Amino acid sequence: MVSFRYMLWIDGVGAWQVCCGTTVVVGSAAPDAVADIRLQAPLSRRHAVLELSGENWLLRPLQVSGAAPGESRAATTLASESLIPLSSRVLLRFRIPSVLSSSAVLTPHSPHRFVPHADGVVLLADRMLLGPGSDSHIRCRGIADRLVLYTSNNGLWCRSTSEFLVNGRATTDAAEIEHGTMVSAGEFRMRAEQLSGNDP
């Protein structure tokens, strides 16, 4: 299971869920859901597991999807830009935007949505980038310098090469992100919300 989950609400960009941990469970958004990544789709409560193995992400189905004949529960190494068929009609797109990080991004490829609503999910391996470039995990055009989010001491932290504001206070050092933390720089503004295990 993941150590913690965050929802990032970013002005003019979208809502992104960040899962910090080496094992991420994907499943349905039923009322008794237990998965870390929940989809409003006809899936099992625990449908598949994404595991970080070294620098690679492995997909291990917990249920047979029926998407392909001869399907097994063996783990598969995921390559960037691959599609994950959770069932015959539920597809997720998996990509690793930056070669400098193993963190990956999941976006719905089929017309299904994450619960709670999010434009995508970032599987945070070590660090992730927010910035205007295509190698960013979350592309934010309103930010001049990239913001790096990373895990440290069982918490989520951020830093940047230039000054930014955390809860209204300017800083150039790393700052811990907690529930309700507001990070802003120029036109960029983001609020982080920590999701508990029971949160949808």
Add this chain to the structure above:
Amino acid sequence: MKFTFAPESRPLEGYTIKRAIHRGGFGEVYFAISDAGREVAVKLLNNNLEVELRGVRQCLNLNHPNLVTIFDIRQDADRDYWIVMEYVGGTSLLDVLHRHPSGMPLPEILRWLSGMAQGLAFLHDRGLVHRDLKPANVLSDGEQVKIGDVGLSKYISESRRSAQTQSVGTVYYMAPEVCRGRYGREVDVYALGVMLVEMLTGQMPFDGETTAEILMKHLTADPDLSMLAPAVQDVLRGALEKDPDKRIQDVLELQRRFCAAVEAPGSALPLDTGRAAAAAFAETLPGPADSRQAAGQPVPPAEPGRPFVYDFKYDWDFNQPLPTAAAAASPQSFWKSLQQFWRRLPEPVRWVLMGAVLLSVVSSEVFVGSEEAVAGGLLGFAAWYLFVDQKAKKKKRSESAAGSAVQPSSGTQPTPATTVAPVQPAQPRQPLPGPGRAADLPQPSRARQVHPPLASPQLSLRDRLRDMNLSAAAALPAVLVVTASLFFLTDVIPEASQAVFFGLTTLICVWVLLIPAKLWEGVGGEGLLRRSLQFAAGILVGLLVWCLQDFLLLGQADIFRTDGSGVIAARLQSSVPLLENEVPTPAGFMAFFGLLFGVRKWWSQADRWRSSRLRISSAMVSLLAGAAVSWLLPFPVALGSTLALSVSMVLQLSAGWLPLGLRGMGTRGNPAGVL
């Protein structure tokens, strides 16, 4: 600049803002969650205009799976208005077009087309016109296509040119008749046609470096569809027809014809799957104008939908009464029919007729000389051939040359989903700055009215004086050209001294008319009062002109002789003689110029927002007005009508004029528009 409301703000009771979505000219749109957990988009209106709200209120209870639903209109503690609407979390057609710069796959095109056509048909059936259909306003939430509208600002001007909606839209998708203030359902058909071309080819059918250039292409250029199959070309030409009356009238008809065209064997579509999809879509289409609904049969139930914003406008003007049968039979509609008939005539024929009438009237008596009519017709044709036809051909040649210059060599480019050979990679669609983006042109309350600017006219006295001076200076060469033309081409003014008199008289008239016209520009005013003032000015001008002809010793010249009796002269002969020895007296001059100035709305011919720099029809009406006044008084008809014609032409040619494409770009720095 950051958005006004930070995440977790609650400016609106019952809703918590989670993040900002977008900022447009109208205000800001946020993603919010209601206390019950419903995801919505909330739009804060910048301008609390009643008309804007009224338009939104009319859409409150519309419910269609292909339209973004408006849930509510609320007011916050600061009395600002918010629109609560469905949130659409999917991708927009604009994003999809960015991903397919050489054209989208046909099944995808058909899916988007189907959703748009169904949504628009629903609106049109209810008397609504979207008016700002563009890829950014069309969204796909999962598999459901939805028409919405964020980033749009429409408001009603309260200025003198009121009842004219000014809106911000996108010039690329704007139908030509929008320039004339016509907003029927055909506007949406046109926009859909443009989007179809874009989806098929990745290219805009009407593109250009400037807004004015794109607008001009909408008005005059034929789209280059040569890369498409002939059957598809026919359908798209029908959708992109310049004349809204000749255009495909129904979005469902457009969809049906498009599907039939792409399914046709000659369409040479590379994808069999595309054809199968087209066939499947064609089977599911309703009959003309949704025959299922017309027949009272149940329409498939609306699927539960979700997110975004739209801002539809009724295709009638809120400030105008609904048309009645009596109004339809009024002389105004007869005049309109006449105008339509005139516009439908082939352009060369129009020029021939205009030349014939002009020379007939000018050269001798009113409508008698057949030789003059023939000569005038020939001159009119020559003018059309030399100045209009050749120019159009030259433009076409240059456009085709430019097009062929970028035509790819065969087989070197990736093949798109249709027969389209990509001409060049699509330019990134950048929002045009300010005025470029918004091509919303005014809605004149009458078709012949001037076209107002995009921004309310805020002219300082200095601007007016500058415009007046520039126009007065420009009148000098215009007078020279017009007088020289009449002197050399007609026998109205056979002698040089008479030409000098004619030119000076025209110049005096134009200068005198320019002064009030520029002072009244952009300011509301009573037409009757203005005519009265012009009448008074005309009397003074008449006296001045009589003094001028007296000074030039032209009193007994033939041009002043008239053998007419005149209705007014007969009445006044005993008290105020208007005619003496068949020559107008000073009172005759004053009466002629007074009436001539009083009968026409000369200020509209000098308005910088008139529809075109030189309206031949205005000049013709002035000519007829001059002839009528001359006949009534009497005054020499040839001289009177020619003077009226000359004044009208010089006034229009010299007064500053702002081309349609430049309107809304502000007048600072060039108050006179284009001189």
